Amino acid sequence: MKPPLAIAFFIAGTILMATLWQHELLLLALMSAAAALLLYIDRWKSAKHFILATLIGGACENIAVMMGAWHYANANWLFAPLWLPIGWGMAVVLLEDAFAAGVPVKASQKSAVVALLGTVGAGLSFHNEFFLLLAFAAATAALFLVGYHRKQDIVPGIMAAVFGTAMESACIMAGAWQYSAAMFGTPLWLPLCWFNAFLIMRRAMRILD
Numbered sequence: 001m002k003p004p005l006a007i008a009f010f011i012a013g014t015i016l017m018a019t020l021w022q023h024e025l026l027l028l029a030l031m032s033a034a035a036a037l038l039l040y041i042d043r044w045k046s047a048k049h050f051i052l053a054t055l056i057g058g059a060c061e062n063i064a065v066m067m068g069a070w071h072y073a074n075a076n077w078l079f080a081p082l083w084l085p086i087g088w089g090m091a092v093v094l095l096e097d098a099f100a101a102g103v104p105v106k107a108s109q110k111s112a113v114v115a116l117l118g119t120v121g122a123g124l125s126f127h128n129e130f131f132l133l134l135a136f137a138a139a140t141a142a143l144f145l146v147g148y149h150r151k152q153d154i155v156p157g158i159m160a161a162v163f164g165t166a167m168e169s170a171c172i173m174a175g176a177w178q179y180s181a182a183m184f185g186t187p188l189w190l191p192l193c194w195f196n197a198f199l200i201m202r203r204a205m206r207i208l209d
Contacts, residue, residue: 001042006097007163009038013090014167021081021176022074028083035090042097049096049205050089056112056204057088060119067123070179092201095163100156100202107206108148115200122193129181129188136192149199156202157195164194 001009013034020027039047058080065071065079075081108114118139125132143149149157169186171177179187 001038001094001097003098003101005041006094009034010091010094010098010163010167013087013094014170017083017087017167017176018171018174021072021171021174024074024076024081024083027081028086031083031086031090035086038090038093042093046093046096048208050093052205052207053092053201054085054089056115056201057092058085060115061085061088063116063119064123067120067126068180069123069126070177072177073175091164091167092198092205095156095160095198096202096205098163099159103152103156105153105202105206107209108203109207111200111204111207114148115197115204118193118196118200122189126179126181129183132187133189133192136189136196140192140196143196143199148203149196153199153202157199160198161191161195164198165191 013031016027016030016034020030035050039050061080061084062078065075072081072084121135121139122132125135140149165186168177168190172179172185179185181187
């Protein structure tokens with residue numbers, strides 16, 4: 001998918017979540033239809049990536065909510081809304097198409113474990129916003145030092161941080177979800193979380209390639 005279209009889909013998804021979060025099943029149906037359209041336009045090339053991002057993102061979200069790091073205003077079946085895993089799948093695929101197409105990446109079977117450890121770490125430390133910010137900064141630096149993140153990952157990571165944080169901020173202001181400890185509504189560590197989450201997901205998505 002061409003970058004402008006991927007960005008348009010991302011913005012449309014943000015609008016859907018911000019305006020229809022009170023209707024969990026309706027939003028699930030619309031997000032599912034949007035995901036099917038996205039994959040169809042891409043000739044199903046991203047189907048495996050979408051499925052893995054949906055599974056990993058959905059699992060991490062439910063764990064974080066269960067631990068109290070944030071909560072959703074309307075989740076009637078699980079800790080997170082039913083549409084949320086699909087939102088994760090769409091977000092990762094769209095950010096890939098918009099900002100990381102052609103950027104080399106190697107599959108890593110450890111990526112799901114890294115994502116889980118990051119989620120548990122956030123769940124244990126969310127009470128102290130500044131400590132978690134420093135923890136994310138230290139983890140990001142460490143991932144670069146060990147070669148997990150690389151120089152070519154910087155721009156895609158930054159764009160994921162910008163768009164992911166903007167999307168969440170819009171949904172927070174709309175009342176869709178709320179972080180348990182955030183001075184300004186959107187936590188200070190969220191851009192670094194999106195930076196790392198996207199790059200980790202990129203590696204995890206390649207496991208089945």
